[in-house]
Amino acid sequence: xxxQFKTSYEQDIGLFKDKVDATWYGxxxxxxxxxxxxxxxxxxxxATWVFIYAICGVSLMVLVGYTGLVSxxxxxxxxxxxxxHAYFLQQGMPWVVAMALAVAISTASGIVVGLPALRMxxxxxxxxxxxxxxxxxxxxxxxESVTKGFAGMPVDKPVIFxxxxxxxxxxxxxxxFFLVVVLWLTRNLxxxxxxxxxxxxxxxxxxxxSMGVNLAIYKSIAFAYSAALMGLAGALFAHKIAYLAPxxxxxxxxxxxxxxxxxxxLGALHGAVFGAVFVALLPPLIAILRDSIPATFSDVARSTxxxxxxxxxxxxxxxxxxxxxxxxxxxxxxxxxxLLEPLGMYGxxxxxxxxFSTFPMYKRATFKRQKAYxxxxxxx
Numbered sequence: 001x002x003x004q005f006k007t008s009y010e011q012d013i014g015l016f017k018d019k020v021d022a023t024w025y026g027x028x029x030x031x032x033x034x035x036x037x038x039x040x041x042x043x044x045x046x047a048t049w050v051f052i053y054a055i056c057g058v059s060l061m062v063l064v065g066y067t068g069l070v071s072x073x074x075x076x077x078x079x080x081x082x083x084x085h086a087y088f089l090q091q092g093m094p095w096v097v098a099m100a101l102a103v104a105i106s107t108a109s110g111i112v113v114g115l116p117a118l119r120m121x122x123x124x125x126x127x128x129x130x131x132x133x134x135x136x137x138x139x140x141x142x143x144e145s146v147t148k149g150f151a152g153m154p155v156d157k158p159v160i161f162x163x164x165x166x167x168x169x170x171x172x173x174x175x176x177f178f179l180v181v182v183l184w185l186t187r188n189l190x191x192x193x194x195x196x197x198x199x200x201x202x203x204x205x206x207x208x209x210s211m212g213v214n215l216a217i218y219k220s221i222a223f224a225y226s227a228a229l230m231g232l233a234g235a236l237f238a239h240k241i242a243y244l245a246p247x248x249x250x251x252x253x254x255x256x257x258x259x260x261x262x263x264x265x266l267g268a269l270h271g272a273v274f275g276a277v278f279v280a281l282l283p284p285l286i287a288i289l290r291d292s293i294p295a296t297f298s299d300v301a302r303s304t305x306x307x308x309x310x311x312x313x314x315x316x317x318x319x320x321x322x323x324x325x326x327x328x329x330x331x332x333x334x335x336x337x338x339l340l341e342p343l344g345m346y347g348x349x350x351x352x353x354x355x356f357s358t359f360p361m362y363k364r365a366t367f368k369r370q371k372a373y374x375x376x377x378x379x380x
Contacts, residue, residue, distance in 0.1 A: 015184070015187060015188075032176060033176075035047060036168075036169040036172050036173070041168045041169075044168045044169055044172050045168050045172075045240075046280065046281065046284055047172060048168070048171060048172045048175050048240060049240065049280040050276050050277055050280040050281070051172075051175035051176055051178075051179045051236075051276075052175055052233055052236050052237055052240060053260065053275075053276035053279055053280045054179050054272055054273045054276035055175075055178065055179055055182050055229060055230075055232060055233040055236070056074070056078065056229075056230060056233045056257055056260070056276070057257070057260045057261055057264060057271075057272030057273065057275050057276045058182050058183065058186055058229060058269060058272045059074065059077075059226045059227075059229035059230040059233065060074050060226065060230075060257050060258065060260070060261050060272075061261050061264075061266070061267075061268075061269065061271065061272045062186065062198070062222060062225060062226045062229070063222055063223065063226040064258070064261055064266065065202075065261055065266040065267040065268070065271070065272075066190060066195065066198045066199055066202060066222075066267060067198040067199075067201055067202050067218075067219065067222040068201060068202030068203075069121075069125060069219065069222065069223070070122075070125065070126045070129075070258070071125075071126070071129040071226075071254075071258075072126050072129050072130040072133060072251065072254045072255065072258065073113065073129035073130060073131075073132040073133035073136075073254060074129075074133075074226070074230055074254050074257050075133055075249045075250065075251070075253035075254040075257065076109075076132055076133040076135075076136035076137065076249060076254075077106050077109060077110060077226075077227045077230035077231060077234070078230050078231075078233060078234040078237060078249060078253070079136060079137070079140055079234065079244075079246075079248070079249030080102075080105060080106050080109050080136065080231060080234065081102045081103065081105075081106045081230060081231030081232065081233065081234025081235050081237075081238075082102075082155075082234035082235065082237050082238035082244055082249075083140065083146070083147050083153070083234075083238075083244060084098075084101060084102040084105045084106070084231070084234075085098050085099060085101075085102035085234065085235035085238055086153050086155045086238050086244055087146055087147075087153075088101050088102065089155070089156070090153075095158050095159060095160045096160065096161075098235070099232070099235050102231050102232075102234065102235050103228050103231045103232050103235075104231075105231065106227045106228055106230060106231025106232075106234065107224050107225075107227055107228040107231065109227055110223040110224045110225075110226060110227025110228065110230075111220055111223060111224045111227075113128075113129060113132050113223060113227070114219060114220045114222070114223030114224065115220070116128040118215070118216045118219060118220070121205070130251065130254075133249075133250075133251060133254055134251070136249070137246055137247075137249060137250060140246035140249065141246040147244070147246065149246070150245065150246060150247075152243050152244060152245045153243070153244040153245075154242065154243050154244075155238045155239055155241070155242055155243065155244060156239075156242075157171065157239060157242075158171070158174065158239050160174075165239075171239065171240070174236075175236055175240075178232060178236065182229055182232070183269060183273075186229075186269060187269060189225070190269075194218065194221060197213045197218045198218060198222055200213055201213065201215060201218060201219065252327065256279060256330065259275075259279065259330055259333075259334050260272070260275035260276060260278070260279045261275055262275075262334060262337060262338070262344060263275050263278050263279075263333065263334065263337050263344055263345060264276070264278065264344050264345055264346060265343055265344030265345055265346030265347045266343075266344060268344075268346045268347075270346045270349075271344050271345065271346040271347075274344070274345040274346050274349075275344070275345065278345065282329070282330070286325070286329065293316050294316070
């Protein structure tokens with residue numbers, strides 16, 4: 001087991017725990033940077049989706065995982081950022097200005113939506129954000145002078161300061177840059193008094209208020225910052241999808257974002273990235289299995305002479321081709337994660353790491369959830 005000794009304040013506020021931690025992250029950065037040189041354009045595009053979904057995951061993680069405010073309206077913020085960015089680009093504005101304005105509009109929308117959070121919590125706040133998402137989707141459909149309605153709005157590849165990002169690899173690096181900036185900024189913000197106030201609100205609003213935390217201000221800041229990050233992701237999303245339509249930003253996309261943070265692991269930025277990998281790569285995996293399973297089962301049936309195996313493979317392939325199967329698999333995985341691993345993918349990784357670092361002294365009760373509550377929680 002490796003023990004960490006802190007001998008200075010600089011070490012306590014550093015981004016990395018120690019040199020070993022920094023070395024591992026350096027190796028990860030090197031791998032991510034050389035991946036486009038080793039993969040085809042298709043897989044580079046899928047990795048780009050992971051980065052965009054990771055920014056969305058960090059956005060919702062700030063609200064759900066660190067502040068304890070559940071939202072089902074974040075697809076609306078994504079759409080606001082995407083449409084605003086695309087509209088300003090069509091008006092001839094520079095890319096950076098269009099991006100800044102899209103983030104600003106998303107931030108303002110987050111403040112407006114955060115106002116109900118001052119008086120509502122739990123399921124009531126969730127319903128309020130859901131209503132906001134439905135309203136915004138109708139706005140996208142009806143405001144044809146800006147959004148072009150159901151006719152759709154084309155979005156070209158970004159051109160920043162005269163540099164074109166037409167290639168998949170160049171856009172990959174652009175999204176990677178913004179993801180690193182978002183993770184760095186959020187990491188530092190969570191260690192500031194603002195981030196600690198968010199965590200205090202998540203653990204107990206009554207206790208946080210008794211310690212002098214202004215619930216109205218910090219909840220509004222959480223909504224504003226979360227919406228700003230989602231607006232940034234929306235601008236990148238618009239370039240990646242290349243054609244915007246109102247039906248893209250529906251309630252299912254908001255549920256998908258919530259699934260991302262729950263499966264990845266609530267209360268951890270690593271969980272946002274892990275969840276993004278899961279959400280972005282599961283649909284292509286289902287598509288690959290849809291085509292490969294019948295062929296594999298047919299080969300096995302021919303080699304063994306058992307025709308039932310081939311029929312079974314065809315049945316599985318036809319089942320995966322049915323509409324709604326992907327959403328059903330997402331829901332099934334969400335239920336299994338909640339039942340079997342409430343801490344998500346990152347929580348499972350932490351358990352594995354602690355097991356090997358403390359073996360053979362590992363105790364199963366290390367991560368057992370306590371059922372005792374504070375007295376202040378009983379006053380609700």
